[in-house]
Amino acid sequence: MANNQFKRGELYSVINAMAAAAIARRMQKNFRAAGLEITIEQWSILYHLWKEDGLNQQQLCDKTFRDKPSITRLIDNLAKLGLVERKASETDKRVNYIFLSTIAKNLQDQTIEIANQTMDEALVGITKNEIETVKNVLQKVYDNLTTNP
Amino acid sequence: MANNQFKRGELYSVINAMAAAAIARRMQKNFRAAGLEITIEQWSILYHLWKEDGLNQQQLCDKTFRDKPSITRLIDNLAKLGLVERKASETDKRVNYIFLSTIAKNLQDQTIEIANQTMDEALVGITKNEIETVKNVLQKVYDNLTTNP
DNA sequence: CCATAATAGTTGTTTATGCAACTATTCAAA
DNA sequence: TTTGAATAGTTGCATAAACAACTATTATGG
Numbered sequence: 001m002a003n004n005q006f007k008r009g010e011l012y013s014v015i016n017a018m019a020a021a022a023i024a025r026r027m028q029k030n031f032r033a034a035g036l037e038i039t040i041e042q043w044s045i046l047y048h049l050w051k052e053d054g055l056n057q058q059q060l061c062d063k064t065f066r067d068k069p070s071i072t073r074l075i076d077n078l079a080k081l082g083l084v085e086r087k088a089s090e091t092d093k094r095v096n097y098i099f100l101s102t103i104a105k106n107l108q109d110q111t112i113e114i115a116n117q118t119m120d121e122a123l124v125g126i127t128k129n130e131i132e133t134v135k136n137v138l139q140k141v142y143d144n145l146t147t148n149p
Numbered sequence: 150m151a152n153n154q155f156k157r158g159e160l161y162s163v164i165n166a167m168a169a170a171a172i173a174r175r176m177q178k179n180f181r182a183a184g185l186e187i188t189i190e191q192w193s194i195l196y197h198l199w200k201e202d203g204l205n206q207q208q209l210c211d212k213t214f215r216d217k218p219s220i221t222r223l224i225d226n227l228a229k230l231g232l233v234e235r236k237a238s239e240t241d242k243r244v245n246y247i248f249l250s251t252i253a254k255n256l257q258d259q260t261i262e263i264a265n266q267t268m269d270e271a272l273v274g275i276t277k278n279e280i281e282t283v284k285n286v287l288q289k290v291y292d293n294l295t296t297n298p
Numbered sequence: 299c300c301a302t303a304a305t306a307g308t309t310g311t312t313t314a315t316g317c318a319a320c321t322a323t324t325c326a327a328a
Numbered sequence: 329t330t331t332g333a334a335t336a337g338t339t340g341c342a343t344a345a346a347c348a349a350c351t352a353t354t355a356t357g358g
Binding site: 039066069 | 343346352354
């Protein structure tokens with residue numbers, strides 16, 4: 001009995017501590033092996049800017065599931081590295097738009113390759129259906145915890 | 150085309166940033182709502198000690214998928230809070246065994262309830278089969294990235 | 299128009315993570 | 329038995345997270 005008490009809690013433990021962290025570490029390692037000195041968190045910001053340059057910080061919060069202070073500091077660090085630049089909105093003085101530098105734009109192709117290679121390593125022996133299920137379940141979990149207050 | 154380039158990378162983004170973080174935040178919030186001043190990371194250590202008291206730090210590394218410095222500091226903080234105590238092994242002077250305090254032992258029942266309640270909130274509308282698939286896939290991902298160097 | 303609410307972003311503090319480099323102890327092989 | 333490898337744990341440093349409290353600006357309702 002006592003052994004089964006945490007069955008549900010255990011799922012948290014599995015999801016949070018294991019696969020996600022392992023993928024992040026491997027992605028980071030593969031970046032470093034390619035001579036890329038960016039963190040996986042910084043990459044996740046660039047990823048959204050490659051899809052749509054000039055997002056503001058609030059939009060980056062929404063897309064990366066981070067809070068505003070986290071984005072402020074990630075942008076600080078990316079700016080220090082010369083990868084992005086803040087540009088104040090002309091029409092709304094509260095807003096910063098974030099733009100990629102040329103260097104950052106040139107990183108896209110290289111990191112696409114590494115990200116895909118990493119996911120290939122991670123997903124060996126897993127079917128498309130299983131991946132679909134995982135994505136759907138994690139989306140549901142997220143929705144359950146965010147739409148409900 | 151360009152829109153599909155990150156399809157695989159996107160899975161990382163989904164797994165890592167979204168569901169896991171949402172569960173952790175909700176668990177933390179539910180702890181606080183119950184007046185429990187422990188972090189979700191500290192809880193994950195206690196969780197393994199409740200199942201088996203007197204683990205050493207290396208065993209906690211293996212069970213929680215953290216490195217040694219992380220465990221050192223988590224144990225430091227738990228010790229400061231009076232929740233665990235280090236006891237040096239008599240037979241191997243390199244080893245510390247970690248034991249729960251009475252206070253920590255008494256936290257078990259309260260936090261079981263909260264952990265299970267949190268997972269119930271998270272898993273609304275998700276079937277047992279789907280949960281099994283997620284657990285298996287994430288285990289495979291972990292194995293893929295750790296058994297292969 | 300003005301007071302108040304909402305929004306965008308920043309700063310401070312605490313906690314946690316990863317990696318590298320380190321000490322201390324034990325093991326193992328010549 | 330001694331030298332070198334392996335193991336357990338700690339410390340330093342940089343990055344990142346959550347939360348609270350803050351400033352500045354814009355939107356809204358009387």
